[in-house]
Amino acid sequence: MRRQFQTHEVSTGSVTMGANCGVLLQSMTNTSTLSIAETTAQCIRIIEAGGRLVRISAKNQKDLDAILKIKTSLRQHGYTQPLIADIHFSASLAVKAASFVEKVRINPGNFYKSDNLLSDTDYNQKIRDNLIPLLRACEKNQVSIRVGTNHGSLSERIRQKYGTGAQAMAEASMEFVRIIAETGFRNLILSVKASNALENIRATQMLAQMQNREGYTFPLHLGVTEAGLGFSGRIKSAVGIGALLADGIGDTIRVSLTESPEHEIPVAHQLTELFLPNEQTFRVFWELNNMLAEGMIQPREFVIIGKHSHPWLPGLLPDISDEEYLSHSVKVFSDISQINAEIAQDDIPVIETGGKNALYDFRKIYVSLMKNKKPRQVIWKRTIGPDKDIQLRFAAELGSLISSGVLRGCWVDGDRSMLNDAMKVLYEVLQICGLRNTHAEFISCPSCNRTSFDIMQLAEEVRSRTHHLTGMTIAVMGCIVNGPGEMGAADFGLVGQGKGLLALYRKGQLIEHHIPEKEACNRLLEEIEKNR
Numbered sequence: 281m282r283r284q285f286q287t288h289e290v291s292t293g294s295v296t297m298g299a300n301c302g303v304l305l306q307s308m309t310n311t312s313t314l315s316i317a318e319t320t321a322q323c324i325r326i327i328e329a330g331g332r333l334v335r336i337s338a339k340n341q342k343d344l345d346a347i348l349k350i351k352t353s354l355r356q357h358g359y360t361q362p363l364i365a366d367i368h369f370s371a372s373l374a375v376k377a378a379s380f381v382e383k384v385r386i387n388p389g390n391f392y393k394s395d396n397l398l399s400d401t402d403y404n405q406k407i408r409d410n411l412i413p414l415l416r417a418c419e420k421n422q423v424s425i426r427v428g429t430n431h432g433s434l435s436e437r438i439r440q441k442y443g444t445g446a447q448a449m450a451e452a453s454m455e456f457v458r459i460i461a462e463t464g465f466r467n468l469i470l471s472v473k474a475s476n477a478l479e480n481i482r483a484t485q486m487l488a489q490m491q492n493r494e495g496y497t498f499p500l501h502l503g504v505t506e507a508g509l510g511f512s513g514r515i516k517s518a519v520g521i522g523a524l525l526a527d528g529i530g531d532t533i534r535v536s537l538t539e540s541p542e543h544e545i546p547v548a549h550q551l552t553e554l555f556l557p558n559e560q561t562f563r564v565f566w567e568l569n570n571m572l573a574e575g576m577i578q579p580r581e582f583v584i585i586g587k588h589s590h591p592w593l594p595g596l597l598p599d600i601s602d603e604e605y606l607s608h609s610v611k612v613f614s615d616i617s618q619i620n621a622e623i624a625q626d627d628i629p630v631i632e633t634g635g636k637n638a639l640y641d642f643r644k645i646y647v648s649l650m651k652n653k654k655p656r657q658v659i660w661k662r663t664i665g666p667d668k669d670i671q672l673r674f675a676a677e678l679g680s681l682i683s684s685g686v687l688r689g690c691w692v693d694g695d696r697s698m699l700n701d702a703m704k705v706l707y708e709v710l711q712i713c714g715l716r717n718t719h720a721e722f723i724s725c726p727s728c729n730r731t732s733f734d735i736m737q738l739a740e741e742v743r744s745r746t747h748h749l750t751g752m753t754i755a756v757m758g759c760i761v762n763g764p765g766e767m768g769a770a771d772f773g774l775v776g777q778g779k780g781l782l783a784l785y786r787k788g789q790l791i792e793h794h795i796p797e798k799e800a801c802n803r804l805l806e807e808i809e810k811n812r
Contacts, residue, residue: 304333325542326542338365364385375413380421384426431449454494470501499532502529507520522676738756
């Protein structure tokens with residue numbers, strides 16, 4: 281894949297990412313790490329689905345010992361794919377993991393608990409003191425490191441300096457990048473993840489831009505943390521990951537669904553196959569980026585065309601009908617050669633594209649409009665044809681264009697048999713991007729060894745019983761690592777607390793703890809009803 285942000289090669293065991301390598305797919309186990317046979321079997325399912333790397337969480341020494349046994353078992357079964365140890369709170373545990381896994385993932389938000397009273401110099405030295413032993417161990421054993429920053433676990437120091445948005449996530453990563461780069465260590469991968477797909481896109485773009493300005497070329501891991509279940513989880517992943525792949529950013533991806541991890545790999549594979557841009561499309565991308573350099577903005581309103589065209593979508597009626605829309609003065613552009621046409625101040629510019637290159641064709645025409653000082657925000661007429669990948673493709677296209685602020689609206693037209701799917705995707709993307717609310721916003725993590733309850737069953741129960749609560753954000757999180765942080769963005773949420781127990785949050789504040797798993801959904805609904 282031709283990349284907009286060119287990275288260098290990093291080796292993780294037998295696989296290499298970055299530079300001109302393909303995008304590597306990976307997933308993470310959600311069984312108990314101590315259940316060696318069960319976790320080994322899940323690793324095999326991930327690998328056979330197409331996963332090139334497998335991540336396993338380790339919260340203590342017993343988990344590390346189990347990962348070593350799992351690795352031995354996998355090798356005995358003939359599987360040589362690299363294993364990643366996911367470490368959050370312990371620098372010493374990360375050093376021990378580096379003696380036998382191929383990659384160690386650390387989270388800067390809780391790898392070192394920062395003291396806000398320290399000067400920047402002393403603060404950076406504290407990070408060095410924790411990192412140097414790990415870097416030495418990784419160099420000795422030829423192990424790579426991922427600094428994985430999550431929105432839900434930013435340090436207090438970062439939150440006070442930068443808030444909790446895209447810049448905060450990028451800055452949290454760069455603090456570690458600068459310190460690691462000083463040592464000459466290059467076997468480093470970076471990621472910035474949030475459950476908000478637009479924040480995800482912006483944070484990753486910022487991280488790429490910061491690296492580029494400072495002369496770093498570390499590969500980027502893409503993912504939307506806590507994407508959720510089913511259709512919504514897949515569309516959110518397509519927006520937050522696919523939009524970046526479409527822009528030529530990303531070296532490895534993990535789709536985080538609240539499902540069995542082997543189900544994540546086919547979605548990840550589909551996304552990587554959808555966007556294979558060439559040199560010409562990247563020249564257009566850079567031109568577009570330069571034009572938008574003053575900052576990304578979202579339209580305050582998003583117009584949907586075709587109220588009478590899609591009567592089979594009850595309850596999802598767009599703003600205006602074709603007849604009302606076409607009463608305006610409309611200029612439709614489907615080719616760059618048409619750009620010389622004059623557009624009056626009140627005219628509505630429409631760019632019509634379709635097929636597998638719809639996004640890139642749109643960009644070319646849009647850039648030409650901008651060069652002729654035409655209106656910044658336009659309507660996109662997306663012509664739909666037979667396309668088995670239309671749901672993920674259209675979601676990623678919309679994510680890319682909405683995140684850059686160029687769209688005022690969308691007009692979906694074309695193959696009638698495909699329009700139902702396309703319109704469902706459009707409304708789901710607008711929900712994800714905060715432009716339309718047609719159901720409750722739902723956040724749920726994919727779970728891992730730290731989850732001590734049946735999150736898939738509880739998440740599905742909560743989603744099915746709260747789906748109708750339009751305008752509300754509800755979360756179900758597996759553990760304390762990212763759970764409480766994500767609660768700050770949710771109106772209500774449940775977080776795993778102990779074996780079969782959960783805590784209930786409202787607006788980031790703990791309401792009740794040690795709720796039995798079987799009572800959690802009912803207790804959540806009672807709290808919602810009390811505060812509506």
